[in-house]
Amino acid sequence: MTLLLLPLPGARGICNSPPRLSFAELPGVVNNSYPVGTKLKYSCRPGYILNSGKSPFVTCLPNSAWSVDPEFCVGRPCKPVELQNGRVDLTDLRFGAIAKFSCDEGYRLIGPTSAQCVVVGNGVDWDKELPLCQAILCLPPPDISHGSHNGQSGQEFYFGSAVTYKCDQGFSLIGEASVHCTTKDHVNGEWSGPAPECKEKQSTSDVCEMVPESRVFTECGVPLEKLKTLLEVRKLYLEIEKLKQELKSQ
Numbered sequence: 001m002t003l004l005l006l007p008l009p010g011a012r013g014i015c016n017s018p019p020r021l022s023f024a025e026l027p028g029v030v031n032n033s034y035p036v037g038t039k040l041k042y043s044c045r046p047g048y049i050l051n052s053g054k055s056p057f058v059t060c061l062p063n064s065a066w067s068v069d070p071e072f073c074v075g076r077p078c079k080p081v082e083l084q085n086g087r088v089d090l091t092d093l094r095f096g097a098i099a100k101f102s103c104d105e106g107y108r109l110i111g112p113t114s115a116q117c118v119v120v121g122n123g124v125d126w127d128k129e130l131p132l133c134q135a136i137l138c139l140p141p142p143d144i145s146h147g148s149h150n151g152q153s154g155q156e157f158y159f160g161s162a163v164t165y166k167c168d169q170g171f172s173l174i175g176e177a178s179v180h181c182t183t184k185d186h187v188n189g190e191w192s193g194p195a196p197e198c199k200e201k202q203s204t205s206d207v208c209e210m211v212p213e214s215r216v217f218t219e220c221g222v223p224l225e226k227l228k229t230l231l232e233v234r235k236l237y238l239e240i241e242k243l244k245q246e247l248k249s250q
Contacts, residue, residue, distance in 0.1 A: 013035065013036050013062075013064070014033050014034070014035060014036070014060075014064060015033065015034045015035075015036070015038065015060035015061075015064050015065065015066055016032070016033060016064075017030055017031065017032055017033070017034075018030070018034075018040055018058055018066050018068075019066060019068060021042065021073075022045075023044065023045055023048045023071070023073040023074070023075075024042035024043060024044050024045055024048070024056065024072065024073045025042065025043060025045055026040060026041075026042055026043075027041075027043055034060045035060065036060050036061065036062050036064075037059070037060060038059070038060040039057055039058070039059045039060075040057065040058050040059075041056050041057050041058075042056045042057075042058065042072070042073075043056070044056070044073035045073070046119045047075060047076055047095035047096070047118075047119045047124055048073040048074060048075055048076060048095065049073065049074060049075075049076050050072065050073055051071060051072050051073060051074045054069050054071070054072035054073075055069045055072060056069075056072050056073070074094065075094030075095030075096055075097075075117070075124075076094065076095050076123060076124040077092075077093040077094050077095075077117075077124070078093050078094070078095070078097065078117035078124050078125060078126055079093075079125070079126075080093060081093075081099050081115075081126070081130060083101055083103075083130070083131065083132070083133060084132070084133060085103060085104050085107045085133040085135075086101060086102055086103040086104055086107065086109070086131075086133040087101075087102055087103075087104070088100070088101055089101075089102070093117065094117065095117050095118070095119070095124050096116070096117060097116070097117045098114055098115070098116045098117075099114060099115050099116075099117075099126070100113065100114045101113055101114065101115075101130075101131050103133035103186075104133065105159070106135065106136055106158070106159035106160055106183075107133040107134060107135055107136060107159075108133070108134055108136055108186060108187045109131050109133060110131055110132050110133070110134050111128075111129060111130065111131025111132060112128045112129075112131055113131075114128075115127055115128040115130065116128075135158050135159065136158070136159040136181075136183050136186075136187070136188070136189045137156055137157060137158060137159075137181070137189050138157040138158075138159075138161075138181035138189035138190060138191055139157075139189075140155075140157065141157070141163045141179065141191060141195065142195045143195075144165060144195050144196065144197060144198060145197075145198060146167060146168045146171045146198035146200075147165055147166060147167040147168055147171065147173070147196075147198040148165070148166060148168075149163040149164060149165045149166075149195075150163055150164050150166075151163045157181050157189070158181060159181050159182065159183060159189060160180060160181060160182075161180065161181050162178050162179065162180040162181070163178065163179060163180075164177055164178045165177055165178070165179075165195065165196050167198035168198065170200060170201055171198040171199060171200055171201060172198070172199050172200075172201050173196050173197075173198060174196055174197045174198070174199050175193075175194065175195070175196030175197055176193055176196055177196060179191045179192050179193050179194075179195065180192045
């Protein structure tokens with residue numbers, strides 16, 4: 001009786017199948033075992049290129065292990081990314097990298113918020129068309145009755161731009177004189193507040209009529225800066241009336 005002994009994979013003098021790598025592969029059929037001294041060559045997978053100074057060859061060593069030069073293939077680089085009036089966040093440009101896009105204050109993003117470096121044909125490229133940052137605009141400021149603003153006809157009102165209102169002669173400005181273009185959602189522009197109003201000023205005769213009739217001063221739209229003067233007139237009127245009563249009683 002004859003006993004035939006077969007060498008087991010991993011036994012001394014034999015290597016198991018070479019390691020499976022994420023960045024490289026062996027061409028053709030891969031055997032389950034190889035004798036010591038066997039030399040095999042890997043090929044970089046799509047999206048990878050041979051790393052300078054590294055060897056794609058592996059050898060079955062006497063200790064039944066494969067000699068592998070780590071990371072002998074590296075990801076191919078995608079083209080550099082620039083975003084005018086914005087920023088690009090990414091760790092590198094190589095295959096698999098993800099770029100994230102955002103815009104500076106006053107600009108809105110037109111396009112994707114991110115892109116990934118992927119295999120395209122025999123090389124690599126970004127999987128989406130790169131975005132751009134567009135300036136945020138406000139609609140022309142509203143016109144007001146009996147007044148105007150210093151904005152020009154046909155002017156584009158970008159984020160941060162301001163206009164100032166003024167009233168025609170004989171009218172007083174009620175509200176904020178200036179408003180500026182801003183945004184709440186980082187997409188649409190809007191004015192910082194409502195446009196002011198222009199109210200007709202009161203004449204001297206109107207003021208004199210108010211005092212003896214004891215009207216409320218603010219009913220006629222009297223500016224606050226004139227309120228002190230009106231109160232002094234009212235006080236003088238009351239003192240005169242009091243003096244008249246004292247003279248009558250004598």
